[in-house]
Amino acid sequence: MLFTEARFLLFFAMVFSAYWALRRNDLRKHLLLAASYIFYSAWDWRFLFLILGSTAINFFAVRIMTSPEPPLSRRFWLWLGLAANLTTLGFFKYFDFFVESASGLLDWLGLSVPARTLHVVLPVGISFYTFQSMSYTVDVYRGRLAPTRSFADFALFVSFFPQLVAGPIVRASTFLPQLERARSFASVEVRRCLALFLLGFFKKACVADQLAVAVDPVFASPERFAPASKWLAACLYHIQIYCDFSGYTDMALATAGLLGYRLTRNFDFPYLARSMREFWRRWHISLSSWFRDYLYVPLGGNRVPRAHMFLNLWIVFLLCGLWHGAAWNFVLWGALHGSLLAVERWGGGRWLDAAPRPLQHLYVSVAVLLAWVVFRSPDLASGLTFLAGMFRFHGWASEAPETLSAAWAALALALAGAHVAAARWRPLARVESLPDWGFALAYGGAVAMVLPWVVTGHNPFIYFQF
Amino acid sequence: MKRNVYPLPRHSVLAVLALLAFMGVASGLRAWVPWSESSDLAARVRYFAAHRDEFEVLFFGSSQVRRSLAPAVIDAELQRRGHPLRSFSFGTEGMNGYEADALLEDVLDMRPRRLTWVFVELRYWHLDGVADPRNHFTDRMVHWHTLRQTAAVLRSLGGRTEPLAHRIWRGWVHLQHGFWHFTSLGQGARSLSVRVDPPVPAQRIAAERGFASLDEWPSPHAEEARSRFLHALDPYRQRVARLSRFRGGAVHSELTDRIDLDFLRSQAQRVRAAGAELVYFVTAIPDAAPELRELERSGSLPAPLLSFNSPARHPELYRVDHRYDGDHLNRRGAEVMSRAFAARFARMLEDPPGR
Incomplete structure (x- = not known):
């Protein structure tokens, strides 16, 4: 059940009406x-x-860990909780990857062993809710959060449908206190x-899915396209993944x-x-802050010798890459x-800070874009071939049977302009200042203007696969 | 922070305002969405819009019309008989009566000043093609689901003998198409790209004026159908022999139920209001279409009917060397058919119906 589907709108309308019709907070929470769980079952009820x-x-x-006299040490229960989460994630997401990689390595060493993969189906949203659960366990262990006594509250924190399948990764310290008192519609x-x-x-439905129409064929058969089309x-x-993921997040924030x-x-x-450091403070903030708080800082963060810090950064980003997918192209992306980031910390940052502003933007845009190429490709070899093809300047715009229309370039420029304008003018804040009748008219008209640009058909969110 | 606790009337007024804005904008955008590009339909509509005042005669209907009636041949034959008229064909593969009516409505909205005769094929009201899920939510099927057509289809489902659950499901499918049509759901990119880069050049339309012979422009499964036809001619000959022997008989009530006479009357009124005359016709199909004969005999049709599905009267149209396949004529057959059509039309012009 995608947020962009009519059945979700119907589902949400029913939940919304019933939720605000109830007065007791416990009943509301049970309804949610x-x-x-119904929302999650819509994908595959077995993963419920x-x-x-x-x-x-x-x-x-956590309950046992925080009991006055826990059997075994508190640390044991912390590690048990973490191990349960990581084992689940490891089995469903990485088992086949590790088996294939090990088999490939042995093969390379001349010890041919057939890979026995299980073709495990990846449960949707597992990376998101596992990270949420781990943050709860760690926060309680560190004494930064009081454990909840209510199983229903905790279950709702893990499974809250607006953010269940593609985040944002909500911290228990943010969400659980909101469950304590009945929310007011006012x-x-x-x-x-x-x-x-x-x-x-x-x-999502109008921009990201529309762009996929141009992007997918090029990444599926890059050899059929000239370098200019590959760049385009x-x-x-670059735009599609942002609109896809941030579009999902906007809808998640709105429904919640x-x-x-x-x-x-x-x-x-x-x-x-204007730097990669800044990029990661602005992109998928809930994931980057999770890795910072639960991995980078415990590894020593910035308070360790420089070489150690670079190693920490690498570990964090290799794991961040692996979090996105069980494949070597994601590892390379990370x-x-x-x-x-290591280069910026090492001294490149000072040089970058002194550079003219357009150059800073250009550096981040090109770096992120090239990394997305690896990320988007079906595997590492394809990603590297695609990158090599982008830099093959001989036959730049021709010598290939297919090219992307220049209209796509115009669209990309228009969308980039819209992004800059939106950052400057903050249209959401402006909408809030309209009078009620103006908002009603604008909203009705805007809905009608959006619908023609919806790409019909099943177009799941990119981040569902993570 | 804004409070959301308003009295109900205020909420209702705001909701109505939003709905009105939605409907207004959606209606405006709808006018901007072209017909489907399949079968050169949108290209022909574009061509006609640009040359609307050049034609007196229009044809609407299925592939039977597109493949059997050559406007250039008809016009030449009419000219020879002393009736200088220019015609244009909107015949399109798989076009049912509702789609033809939606197209007719759009064409009449263009106010073609010289339009005097509108010929509509009276055959495909069964909606079998519409029931095929492969056609659901295609550009073509969405486009003809105007409010009038959707209402007519839903009304027609009420009178059918299919199981209720089946009819409810079909009704739901049509309602969804109606919603897609009204909101132009997913039509933006296509509407824009067609304007930027029209896929069919106008010269091609100008040359044949809507006619497309199967010999030169076969549809996706045409060659397969032709091969089947040529390898098994006996079944075709038997169908034609049965048709030759047909002298009328009991008509299954469901067949006549499928034709919505109120809808046809409204169609005839609209054509007359545009200053033209409506004529129904049936091409040289190997089928007696007894329900149409019955309606004509009873005088229920709101317009005259020209039938060509009689091997006794038009044996040349059923000759194997004039057929592309069992259901369609080839170019030579289409030329014969067009001349026969022009001859009947000329007689009608000389002795108008109702005089």
């Missing part, structure tokens, strides 16, 4: 929990048992949420907001960043980002 099991293990591990920013939902819908496809993917809950902000115009 049931709705979240997985999320329930994961919820139960984390809840009870405090819901209805206009802002409606506008945010429509904006997210537009980004890379630029279009309409139910009275605030989620973590996940994007802050990342393509306007390594590229980690390397650039």
Whole structure:
């Protein structure tokens, strides 16, 4: 059930109406929990048992860990909870990858062993809810968060449907306190949420899916396209992935907001960043801050010798790459980002800070774009071939049977302009200042203007696969 | 922070305002969406819009019309008989009566000043092609689901003998198409690209004026159908022999139920309001279409009917060397058919119906 599907709108309308019709907070929370499980079952009901099991293990591990006299040490229960999460994630997401990689390595060493993969189906959203559960366990262990006594509250925190399948990765310290008191409809920013939902819908269904029409064929058969078309496809993917993911996040924030809950902000115009450090403060903020707080800082963060710090950065970004997908192209993507961050920390940052502003933007744009090429390619070899093809200046715009129309370049420029304008003018804030009748007219008209640009058909969000 | 607790009337007024804005903008955008490019349909509509005042005669209908009636041949024959008229064909593969009516509506909205005769093929009201899920939500099927056509299809489902659940499902499918049509869902990119880079050049339309012989422009499965036809001629000959022997008989009520006479009357009124005369016709199909004969005999049709599905009256149209396949004529057959059509039309011009 995608946010852009009519059945989700119907589902949400029913949940919204029933939720605000109930007065008791416990009933509302039970309704949301049931709705979240129905939402998750819409993908594959069998994985409902997985999320329930994961919820139960984390809840009870923390419960025992925080009991006055826990059997075994608190650390044991912390590691048990973390191990349960990592084992689940490792099996469903990485088992086949590790088996194939090990088999490939042995093959290379001349020890041919057939790879026995299980073709495990990846449960949607597993990377997101596993990270949320781990953050809860660690925060309670560190004493930064009081454990919840309510299993239903914890289950709702893990499975809350607006952010269940593609984030943002919400911290328990942000979400659990919101469950304590009944939300008030009077405090819901209805206009802002409606506008945010429509904006997210537009980004996903009208822009990202439209761009996929041009991008997919180029990445599927790059040899059929000239270098200029490859660059254009890379630029279009650069925009597509942002609109796809930030569009989902906008809709997640809006649906949660309409139910009275605030989620973590996940994007802050990342393509306007002037360094990779700034990029990661603006892109997928909930993931980058998770890695910072639960991996980078515990590894020593910035308080260790410089070589150690670079190693930490690399470890964090290699794992960040692996988090996105069980394939070597994601590992390389993470390594590229980690390397650039290391270079900026090593002294490149000072040089960059002194550079003219357009050069700073150009550096970030090109670096991120080239990394996206590796990220988008079906595997590492294809990614490297694609990159090599982009830099083959002989036969720049011809000698290939197919080319992308110049209209796509015009569209990319227009969208880039819109991105800059939106950062400057903050249209959502302007919408809020309209009078009620003006908002009603503008919203009705905007919905009608968006629908013709929807790409019909099944177009799942890119981040669902992570 | 803004409070959202308004009295109900205020909420209702705001909702109505939003709905009105939605409907207004959606209606405006709808006018901007072209017909489907399949079968050169949109290209022919574009061509006609640019040359609307050059034609007196228009043809609407299925592939039977597109492949059987050559406007240039008809015009030459009419000219020879002393009736200098220019005609244009909107015949399109798989076009049913509702789609033809939607197209007719668009054409009449263009206010073609010289239009005097509108010929509509009266055959395909069964919606079998529409029931095929492969056609669902295609540009073509969405485009003809105007409010009038959707309402007519839903009304027609009410009178059918299919199981209720089946009819409800079909009704739901048509309602969804109606929604897609009204909101122009997913039509933006196509509408824009067609304007930037039209896929069919106007010269091609100008040369044949809507006619497309199967010999030169075969449809995707045409060659397969032709091969089947040529390898098994006996079944075709048997169908033609049965048709020759047909002298009328009991008509299954479902066949006549499928034709919505109120809808046809409204169609005839609209054509007359545009200053033209409506004529229904049936091409040289190997089928007796007894329900149409029955309607004509009973005087229920709101316009005259020209039938060409009689091997006794038009044996030349059923000759194997004039057929592309069992259902369609080839170019030579189309020329014969067009001359026969022009001859009947000329007689009608000389002795107008109702005089």
